[in-house]
Amino acid sequence: MPSETADVITFDAIHKHYQNDGAKTHALKGISLTIRQGDFVAIMGRSGSGKSSLMNIIGLLDQHFDGEYQLDGINIKQLSDSRRSEIRGQKIGFIFQQFNLLKRTTVLDNVLLPTVYAGKPGDELRALKILKQVGLADYTGHNTNQLSGGQMQRVAIARALMMEPSILLADEPTGNLDTKTAHSIMELFQEINQAGTTVVVITHEDDIAAFAKRTIHLLDGKIEESK
Amino acid sequence: MKVGALIKQSFSSIAHNKIRSGLTILGIVIGISSVIALVGLGKGLQANVTQRLGNLDTKRMTFQSLNPERETVQRERGGPNGGGAQGGFVFQRGGGGTETLTEADYATVKGTTNIAAASPDASTQTDVTKSADAGEATAFQLHGADTAYASMQKYELTAGEFLTETQVDESHNVLIIGDQAAQDLLGSDVNPLGQKLYLKGTEFTVTGVLKAPADAPPFNNPADNLYIGYKRWLTLSEKSVFSTILADASSDDTVDSASQTALKAMLTSHNITDETKADIGVSMNKDLLNTVSSVAGSFTDTLAGIAAISLIVGGIGIMNIMLVTVTERTREIGLRRAVGAKKHQILLQFLVESVLLTLIGGIVGVLLGMIFSNYAGAIVGNIPGRGIGGANASSVQAVIDLGTMVMAVGISAGIGIVFGLFPAIKAANLDPVEALRYE
Numbered sequence: 001m002p003s004e005t006a007d008v009i010t011f012d013a014i015h016k017h018y019q020n021d022g023a024k025t026h027a028l029k030g031i032s033l034t035i036r037q038g039d040f041v042a043i044m045g046r047s048g049s050g051k052s053s054l055m056n057i058i059g060l061l062d063q064h065f066d067g068e069y070q071l072d073g074i075n076i077k078q079l080s081d082s083r084r085s086e087i088r089g090q091k092i093g094f095i096f097q098q099f100n101l102l103k104r105t106t107v108l109d110n111v112l113l114p115t116v117y118a119g120k121p122g123d124e125l126r127a128l129k130i131l132k133q134v135g136l137a138d139y140t141g142h143n144t145n146q147l148s149g150g151q152m153q154r155v156a157i158a159r160a161l162m163m164e165p166s167i168l169l170a171d172e173p174t175g176n177l178d179t180k181t182a183h184s185i186m187e188l189f190q191e192i193n194q195a196g197t198t199v200v201v202i203t204h205e206d207d208i209a210a211f212a213k214r215t216i217h218l219l220d221g222k223i224e225e226s227k
Numbered sequence: 228m229k230v231g232a233l234i235k236q237s238f239s240s241i242a243h244n245k246i247r248s249g250l251t252i253l254g255i256v257i258g259i260s261s262v263i264a265l266v267g268l269g270k271g272l273q274a275n276v277t278q279r280l281g282n283l284d285t286k287r288m289t290f291q292s293l294n295p296e297r298e299t300v301q302r303e304r305g306g307p308n309g310g311g312a313q314g315g316f317v318f319q320r321g322g323g324g325t326e327t328l329t330e331a332d333y334a335t336v337k338g339t340t341n342i343a344a345a346s347p348d349a350s351t352q353t354d355v356t357k358s359a360d361a362g363e364a365t366a367f368q369l370h371g372a373d374t375a376y377a378s379m380q381k382y383e384l385t386a387g388e389f390l391t392e393t394q395v396d397e398s399h400n401v402l403i404i405g406d407q408a409a410q411d412l413l414g415s416d417v418n419p420l421g422q423k424l425y426l427k428g429t430e431f432t433v434t435g436v437l438k439a440p441a442d443a444p445p446f447n448n449p450a451d452n453l454y455i456g457y458k459r460w461l462t463l464s465e466k467s468v469f470s471t472i473l474a475d476a477s478s479d480d481t482v483d484s485a486s487q488t489a490l491k492a493m494l495t496s497h498n499i500t501d502e503t504k505a506d507i508g509v510s511m512n513k514d515l516l517n518t519v520s521s522v523a524g525s526f527t528d529t530l531a532g533i534a535a536i537s538l539i540v541g542g543i544g545i546m547n548i549m550l551v552t553v554t555e556r557t558r559e560i561g562l563r564r565a566v567g568a569k570k571h572q573i574l575l576q577f578l579v580e581s582v583l584l585t586l587i588g589g590i591v592g593v594l595l596g597m598i599f600s601n602y603a604g605a606i607v608g609n610i611p612g613r614g615i616g617g618a619n620a621s622s623v624q625a626v627i628d629l630g631t632m633v634m635a636v637g638i639s640a641g642i643g644i645v646f647g648l649f650p651a652i653k654a655a656n657l658d659p660v661e662a663l664r665y666e
Binding site: 056059061062081082085086088089090094096098100102104105113114116117118159163 | 229663
């Protein structure tokens with residue numbers, strides 16, 4: 001495990017271009033930033049500011065960018081697709097606005113999903129422990145379509161924590177939730193962060209960003225403000 | 228990713244869309260059951276025909292007279308597959324002026340190495356009466372034969388004995404009569420043995436009665452015929468030649484060599500060196516058996532080929548439904564990629580799913596095919612007029628061996644791989660970002 005002050009994410013002059021029907025879009029214009037172990041960072045910005053592009057690159061879902069990106073000291077640009085998949089599975093826990101749970105599948109099986117691809121036997125005890133931590137101890141056998149939005153997002157958080165990732169990457173995690181539920185989810189993120197996990201939340205809502213220790217504002221593909 | 232987890236996942240995905248999966252599987256079930264039913268039926272017919280022809284003695288060769296003047300393909304040796312000894316069949320019966328086999332030829336055949344038994348098989352329509360001066364005669368088929376004839380033809384003597392060597396060689400006026408002919412001529416109350424019958428006005432004594440074997444043909448049935456020594460037949464018919472000489476080789480292995488040796492010797496004695504001008508031909512039962520068996524085999528293959536077309540249709544159905552599945556589950560694929568699935572693991576997941584669909588279809592298809600083929604066998608068997616030798620062919624039993632079943636299940640799995648590969652590759656190559664964003 002990296003030490004308290006170790007850099008988890010280092011971006012050095014990251015550029016991202018899109019080519020759509022001949023039109024070229026410059027989505028990220030030389031982003032440089034560092035996120036350390038134990039950080040809780042909110043990345044904010046309006047629609048089109050480059051938030052999602054940044055998240056895709058951080059999450060190793062997009063390798064077509066210019067510049068240097070190091071995750072836990074590993075230079076991402078030199079990795080094969082297969083190795084990137086492995087690192088994604090081991091080091092990054094994803095949380096999406098749409099929850100992205102497997103339908104008609106139990107809560108427990110959803111949480112165990114990352115272990116299927118990790119080549120390890122599913123550690124049910126750990127899954128149950130995490131489900132207890134996110135407040136779903138009584139729902140392990142339920143199908144996900146029987147749950148409320150807040151409960152579904154908790155399942156997604158439990159799934160993201162399953163492989164003990166270096167970083168939790170949440171893309172608008174409260175976008176589909178009411179304010180009360182959204183705040184309870186953010187409190188859960190705070191608890192997880194306090195336990196040592198680095199959390200990066202992408203949001204456009206100030207009250208959600210307020211839960212983070214640090215906020216990065218993006219505007220037209222550049223960092224406008226970081227505090 | 229473990230195989231067990233993959234299969235469990237695929238089963239659950241198939242179970243989620245029961246009707247759709249069921250209909251997709253149905254395409255394979257129809258294809259596989261058709262192949263199984265038709266192959267089973269074809270093999271059953273093949274076995275049936277072979278079994279019926281199995282009564283034919285495979286050591287048997289038949290020398291026949293050919294008309295050297297008639298330049299026809301019938302006489303050409305070697306079929307489309309080539310090979311002299313496998314030569315074409317000569318179905319041409321000795322008609323007017325075509326008989327060329329002499330007593331000397333018969334002696335040649337009989338004296339050839341590895342010929343175990345031989346007999347001329349000559350016949351003419353002959354008037355038969357019960358008294359020398361009877362006004363109305365009945366025409367019967369009169370055969371000239373040697374002593375081995377009855378045993379070679381598997382005729383059973385119900386009374387008396389067949390022709391003896393002395394009776395044949397010394398042209399005795401003795402007669403063997405088929406039991407049906409005896410009944411027709413003498414009535415059912417009279418013991419035919421010792422009775423006098425007049426062939427073309429010449430008195431013959433009945434010394435034996437034979438009955439036809441169970442599989443004898445309804446036409447020219449041996450029970451309706453009369454038999455005398457071949458030498459006596461020649462003089463009575465005022466002939467010097469036969470149409471046919473039958474011979475049995477000592478074993479299946481010597482049929483070819485013995486028949487060729489005898490044929491060459493006879494042609495040499497006829498001063499014929501050009502094979503195309505041969506006035507004698509030979510055919511062998513084993514060739515007939517091979518040909519019929521191979522025709523039945525081709526028939527089976529053709530049926531299976533036609534049925535296999537429906538499998539391709541089923542396969543296209545699989546591909547179609549897997550493409551729909553991949554599209555429907557695009558977000559899920561994106562999620563799986565996000566939680567660490569590699570491309571090949573996604574590919575494998577969808578491939579296993581399509582193979583499972585076709586395997587289930589294959590297994591159900593084999594079971595249904597077995598049921599269908601039994602019904603089809605019964606229907607084919609009950610078609611009137613079918614069967615060889617007029618025997619009832621209701622015994623057509625579909626033959627489905629383990630090999631066919633394993634092959635069918637293997638083919639169905641193969642279809643799953645072939646037709647599932649494209650959708651699986653499509654799934655594996657989805658861009659995770661696009662997949663996660665898919666609505």
